[in-house]
Amino acid sequence: xxxxxxAAVPLVLAVLTAPPLGRxxxxxxxxxxxPAWDRWVGPLEAALMRWVGDAGRPADSAxxxxxxxxxxxxxxxxxxxxLLLLQPPWLNPLGFAGLRPDLALHTTVSxxxxxxxQHLVPETSLGNLAQLGVxxxxxxxxxxxxxxxxxxxxxxxxxxxxGNLHRDLVRSLTRLxxxxxxxxxxxxxxxxxxxxxxxxxxxxxxxxxxxxxxxxPIALFxxxxxxxxxxxxxxxxxxxxxxxxxxxxxxxxxxWAMLAIPVATIDAFGRCLGxxxxxxxxxxxxxxxxxxxxxxxxxxxxxxxxxxxTWLDGPNLEGKELRFGAPLTGLWAAVxxxxxxxxxxxxxxxxxxxxxxxxxxxxxxxxxxxxxxxGVAYLLVFVxxxxxxxxxxxxxxxxxxxxxxxxxxxxWASLVLLIHPLFVLIPAALTLAGGTALAATGNPGPHGIxxxxxxxxxxxxxxxxxxxxxxxxxxxxxxxxxxxxxGGRYLPIAALLALADGMRRKPALAPGPGTLRTDTTLFTLxxxxxxLILGALTFFPVLALGPIAEGLATVS
Numbered sequence: 245x246x247x248x249x250x251a252a253v254p255l256v257l258a259v260l261t262a263p264p265l266g267r268x269x270x271x272x273x274x275x276x277x278x279p280a281w282d283r284w285v286g287p288l289e290a291a292l293m294r295w296v297g298d299a300g301r302p303a304d305s306a307x308x309x310x311x312x313x314x315x316x317x318x319x320x321x322x323x324x325x326x327l328l329l330l331q332p333p334w335l336n337p338l339g340f341a342g343l344r345p346d347l348a349l350h351t352t353v354s355x356x357x358x359x360x361x362q363h364l365v366p367e368t369s370l371g372n373l374a375q376l377g378v379x380x381x382x383x384x385x386x387x388x389x390x391x392x393x394x395x396x397x398x399x400x401x402x403x404x405x406x407g408n409l410h411r412d413l414v415r416s417l418t419r420l421x422x423x424x425x426x427x428x429x430x431x432x433x434x435x436x437x438x439x440x441x442x443x444x445x446x447x448x449x450x451x452x453x454x455x456x457x458x459x460x461p462i463a464l465f466x467x468x469x470x471x472x473x474x475x476x477x478x479x480x481x482x483x484x485x486x487x488x489x490x491x492x493x494x495x496x497x498x499x500w501a502m503l504a505i506p507v508a509t510i511d512a513f514g515r516c517l518g519x520x521x522x523x524x525x526x527x528x529x530x531x532x533x534x535x536x537x538x539x540x541x542x543x544x545x546x547x548x549x550x551x552x553x554t555w556l557d558g559p560n561l562e563g564k565e566l567r568f569g570a571p572l573t574g575l576w577a578a579v580x581x582x583x584x585x586x587x588x589x590x591x592x593x594x595x596x597x598x599x600x601x602x603x604x605x606x607x608x609x610x611x612x613x614x615x616x617x618x619g620v621a622y623l624l625v626f627v628x629x630x631x632x633x634x635x636x637x638x639x640x641x642x643x644x645x646x647x648x649x650x651x652x653x654x655x656w657a658s659l660v661l662l663i664h665p666l667f668v669l670i671p672a673a674l675t676l677a678g679g680t681a682l683a684a685t686g687n688p689g690p691h692g693i694x695x696x697x698x699x700x701x702x703x704x705x706x707x708x709x710x711x712x713x714x715x716x717x718x719x720x721x722x723x724x725x726x727x728x729x730x731g732g733r734y735l736p737i738a739a740l741l742a743l744a745d746g747m748r749r750k751p752a753l754a755p756g757p758g759t760l761r762t763d764t765t766l767f768t769l770x771x772x773x774x775x776l777i778l779g780a781l782t783f784f785p786v787l788a789l790g791p792i793a794e795g796l797a798t799v800s
Contacts, residue, residue, distance in 0.1 A: 247542065250496070250572065251572060255503070257500045262511045265511070266512040268420070269420070269512035272419060274516060278419070285418040285419060292410075298410040300410070303408060306406065309407070309741055310741050316385075316389075317356060317385075320381075320385055324355070325348055327377055335371060337444065338444065340370060347364055350726050357732075359703060360586055361707075361725065362477065364717070366379075366477060366478060367478070387421055387474060390473070390615060390617035391617040392407075392409055392416055393617050393740065393741070394621055395412050397744040398516055398620065401644075427467075428497065428501050429466070435497070436486075436491065436494070438462045438487055440459055444456045444458045470498045471502075472505075473586075474587075475707065484589050495576070502580060509620045510623070513526075522763040525763060537582065540598055541603075544599050545595065547596075549562075551797075560595075562591070563593065564590045578599075581603040581707060584707045585707070592711050592712070593695070597792070600694055600791035601795070604697070604786075607702060608705075608782070610622050621744075622660070625657045626779070628644050628649060630767070630770050632649050641759055641760065647747055656742050661782075663731065664736070674724075684716065690789060690791070691794050695711040700728050
């Protein structure tokens with residue numbers, strides 16, 4: 245069967261589910277009554293708000309929203325770090341020891357920031373207590389934090405108060421992530437994904453050796469991993485392992501789950517704004533970028549390695565699961581990096597150079613389709629800069645969504661875009677300057693450069709995937725990527741909230757003859773060009789030194 249119609253299924257489903265899910269998200273953003281939800285989960289939400297001592301009043305400034313976010317995330321991280329350092333015996337049937345301090349810190353920060361980058365082998369390092377009480381817990385609250393930030397930024401750009409962090413956090417969990425993850429987990433359970441607290445299974449192989457097969461609450465793990473754009477794996481093989489992703493159907497469900505909320509959040513932005521044409525055009529833009537990248541990756545993996553054409557003919561099957569095939573693995577690589585999920589169903593290290601270009605391109609831009617909540621926020625930053633630059637070129641008033649764009653907004657938007665390369669290029673340069681002993685690259689030349697740059701780009705973009713040829717378990721890698729994880733997560737969030745708060749304080753202006761409309765096809769094309777120029781070209785030198793040089797070497 246051709247992989248192309250199969251690849252279209254989750255993409256079409258994501259588009260079809262965007263309107264109903266977007267309406268639901270719009271109700272959460274606008275705080276409209278939801279009788280059924282209010283009846284069943286409203287009392288629980290009220291009890292949780294009383295427990296944290298929050299009356300639910302909207303924040304009066306960006307700092308009023310940011311401070312409780314940092315405090316709550318800090319407390320979540322502290323509890324998780326202690327559990328990973330100690331690994332107490334409860335729900336730890338194999339008695340795994342506590343993690344090394346640098347590894348425990350990296351793992352905690354990674355899952356706290358919705359990155360889920362793993363420098364450990366989870367099935368030989370983490371007991372069920374750590375998997376449930378640390379990893380899955382952080383998967384839920386980190387995804388909810390991203391959604392809360394996205395809600396606040398949307399409100400600010402629409403001229404409304406930013407909202408209340410605790411209320412957004414709780415409602416994201418009770419009305420979206422927990423029920424959504426349970427439904428996806430049920431679907432995966434029917435596909436054969438395990439869901440149990442039973443101890444690992446010990447079997448005797450055909451050679452007479454004994455092998456331990458770890459099992460656990462994997463269905464729920466997979467559900468929030470994909471739906472919350474988390475990534476990571478219950479086992480090191482991630483979505484290539486038959487326990488996590490056993491069939492083509494589970495693969496398609498997971499692909500849809502990665503796309504569902506980011507696509508719906510863009511739809512919800514248009515509903516909140518009262519201009520769905522604006523959100524539909526932005527949705528067309530990001531989906532076009534995703535489709536282009538997915539098609540490039542599918543063709544590259546399906547065509548195979550030209551350097552081996554003398555001996556082999558056919559797709560690039562290195563590092564692939566045959567139940568998915570090379571083209572669908574290429575599509576997954578585009579989707580998992582486009583949505584900032586970071587899950588993998590094949591070895592990215594064995595991917596063709598063109599696929600690596602697509603993956604790195606997505607990590608650099610962070611808007612194809614973007615992460616949980618923050619994706620639409622980054623997209624609005626590019627729209628704002630496109631308005632400002634276009635206004636300068638054509639002499640029109642730089643206004644966005646009925647509000648004037650002035651110096652403070654441009655400064656905050658520029659900071660958002662500058663933070664990402666700061667935490668990618670500088671640590672990558674320092675690591676490469678330290679030589680192979682520090683970088684621990686598994687391959688020489690351009691591919692080794694790709695391995696290093698990808699690791700930091702994945703960390704700073706809160707994606708979490710990686711090129712497995714890298715020996716990233718050393719203290720240097722754990723600590724340096726922890727810096728990129730924190731800087732790539734919380735500094736942009738602070739700048740985005742300041743930008744949104746500044747926008748909402750501006751008086752609304754009536755459209756005039758000099759107003760530049762942003763809900764047109766022409767302006768969407770301009771936004772695409774600004775996105776490519778400001779985003780992609782910043783990283784073009786490392787692309788040229790890494791996967792582009794590797795690709796040229798395979799055809800020379």
